[in-house]
Amino acid sequence: MEFCNASDAITPNQSMIDGETLVSLDQRFELGFFSPGKSTNRYLGIWCKNVPGAILWVANRNKPITDSFGVLSISKNGTLFLHNQMRSVIWFSSASRISESPVVQLLDTGNLVITDKSSTSPESYIWQSFDFPTDTRLPGMKLGHGLNDNLDRYLVSWKSADDPSPGDFTYRIDNYGLPQLVIFMGSMKKFRSGPWNGLRFSGLPIFVSPFSPIFVFHEDKLYYGYDPYNRSVTTRLTLDPSGLLERYRLNETRMEWSLLYSVPRDQCDNFGLCGPNGICRIYRTPMCECLNGFIPKSQEEWEMLDWSSGCARRMPVGCQGEEGFLKVEGVKLPDFSNFWLNKSMNLKECKAECLKNCSCMAYANSDITGGGSGCLMWFRDLIDIREFDDQDSRQDIYIRLAASELKSIHDSNKKKRLVITVAVSVISGMLILGLLLWFIIWKKGSQRKGEEWELPLFDLATIATATNNFSTANVLGVGGFGPVYKVR
Structure with a gap:
């Protein structure tokens, strides 16, 4: 041989x-x-x-x-x-x-x-x-099943850096509801990408990619992959022994792998961090809050930054009386514990369907392309919601609340807007007073030196008028800050 x-x-x-x-x-x-x-x-x-x-x-x-x-x-x-x-x-x-x-x-x-x-x-x-596949996915490799066979393709982490035998973590397509990519630790979810929104999995990081995503979702086929625009670029997606999913790109000059991103990216990516009916906002302190209309189930636990018990409604719903929906913008949609999906409905039809079903707790579009389409409804607690900043990841969800709760939220938001506008106006007035004071001192100093100067952007009469108005309790909204408010 x-x-x-x-x-x-x-x-x-x-x-x-x-x-x-x-x-x-x-x-x-x-x-x-x-x-x-x-x-x-x-x-x-x-x-x-x-x-x-x-x-x-x-x-x-x-x-x-x-x-x-x-x-x-x-x-x-x-x-x-x-x-x-x-x-x-x-x-x-x-x-x-x-x-x-x-x-x-x-x-x-x-x-x-x-x-x-x-x-x-x-x-x-x-x-x-x-x-x-073992722990790594390359361009052209698909995750999923139904490609004219009975194979289920998913990543399994190594046990350790010294042992490539199967470890504790898997990365696969979860098809309970709309398909989403999930990192499991055993049978427990550690991270989920959020559902496919017609363009991408909303919870995955966005980066300038040399690849075109491929997603096929039919009765007998479900797989996800990507093909390269440029085959000279080599990348890999690896699930490491700790459960971290890492995207690398090969640096051809130094002949080494450069890390592009990893998930979970932050604490808000950890599945269900804020408990049922909580929302995670990574740029706030604390990062977990109850959704509007909900309060902590255990205030004592929340004060200790233990959010696992989540939140409960302040006022019950479910055909109890007049009810409506609160729009929560720019989030990863909740997980699918108990849901209903209709791909042909529009958002208006979805709202009507949810409103007449006493068990429906929230609704949203299932697809964001073309202005939005499809209807998703949730019937239990809302799990694993996080707020996003990037526009491509944003989806809106409409949460059922009692009419009195909606009025309370509306009135509270109105007061906050008023307070913010007045505060900005007061600051504007203080800036004008400060500018006037500086000008007077500077003017006197210049005159003592025998110099005459004029400010290029203001004249003294304008500043004096503004100062007089402010001193008689009129707060000016100047410099693009908004309308004039009368302070009483």
């Missing part, structure tokens, strides 16, 4: 031993044996050639080879085998069909594929590593 030497492919009459590698034709990716961190165990994996420190895929992550005598070969019917020194099978591929002339090849995308010599199109792949 022949051994491969710096080739990109193996045929049934060849094999690859520890110390040899397959290299993609563009010299970007490499397949071979490695030992992670401080471990002496050997694994078959893929990495970027000449770039240390990042393994992109591992074949035998559950069963390491304990010596340096591993052998990779492909059978005549198209099954890939990894043997140890004793010829025991450590790992093998699960081919979808048998091939008469199979070949295993490392592609320029970083995808290891088994195909037939007579056809190299993606549709003819017998097996591919992209269908069995």
Whole structure:
């Protein structure tokens, strides 16, 4: 049997031993044996050639080879085998069909594929590593299921930097409701992206991307991926052993990975931080607040910055009397614990449907494209709402409240606006007085020196008039600050 030497492919009459590698034709990716961190165990994996420190895929992550005598070969019917020194099978591929002339090849995308010599199109792949991701996602790799098979593609973190066996965290598409991307720790949600809003997953960071997102959501298909605009740019998305999802870009000049972003980004990204019916605003202190119309279930716990118990309605709703909706702008929509979805309704129809259903607690558009469409309704507590600043992530939700609660909120907001406007006007008047005082002192000083000056932007008569008006208890809204208010 022949051994491969710096080739990109193996045929049934060849094999690859520890110390040899397959290299993609563009010299970007490499397949071979490695030992992670401080471990002496050997694994078959893929990495970027000449770039240390990042393994992109591992074949035998559950069963390491304990010596340096591993052998990779492909059978005549198209099954890939990894043997140890004793010829025991450590790992093998699960081919979808048998091939008469199979070949295993490392592609320029970083995808290891088994195909037939007579056809190299993606549709003819017998097996591919992209269908069995480990902790890293590359461009062209899809997460999800239903691609004419029963596979569920998702990321699983390493146990540690020294051990690539499956760790505690997974990153996958959660399809309970509208599809969203979720980091799980075991069965518990740690982070969720928010639902697909027609353009993107609203809770993921926005950056200038060299990739085009692909999202398919049908009855028999659900997957998410991205294709590169420019294949010369290499990025990876990795779920690390601590549950942090990190996006890196390869710096071709320094030949090292540069971190672009990571999620969770901040405390507000932690799932359900503010408890039921709470909202997280990262730029406020404290960052957790109850939604308008709600109060803490345990004031004592909230004062200790323990928000897990969440909030309860101040006044009950559910066809109790006159009711309406409060618009909460620019948020990540709540999680889907108990919901209803209709993709054909508009927002007005959605409001009417929610209002006549006594159990409906809130509603929103499911899609933000084209001015908004679709109807989402929630029937229980609202979990994991956070406020966003960037426009592309913003969605609005309408929360059901009693009419008296809505009036109270309206009156409170009106008073706040009045106070802010008056405060700004008073500050404006004080600035005018200060400017006048400075001018008088400066003028007298100049006259003593025999100098005559005029201010370029103001004349003394204008300032005197403004000062006189202010002194008779008129507060001026000048400089674009707003209307004039009479202070009594």
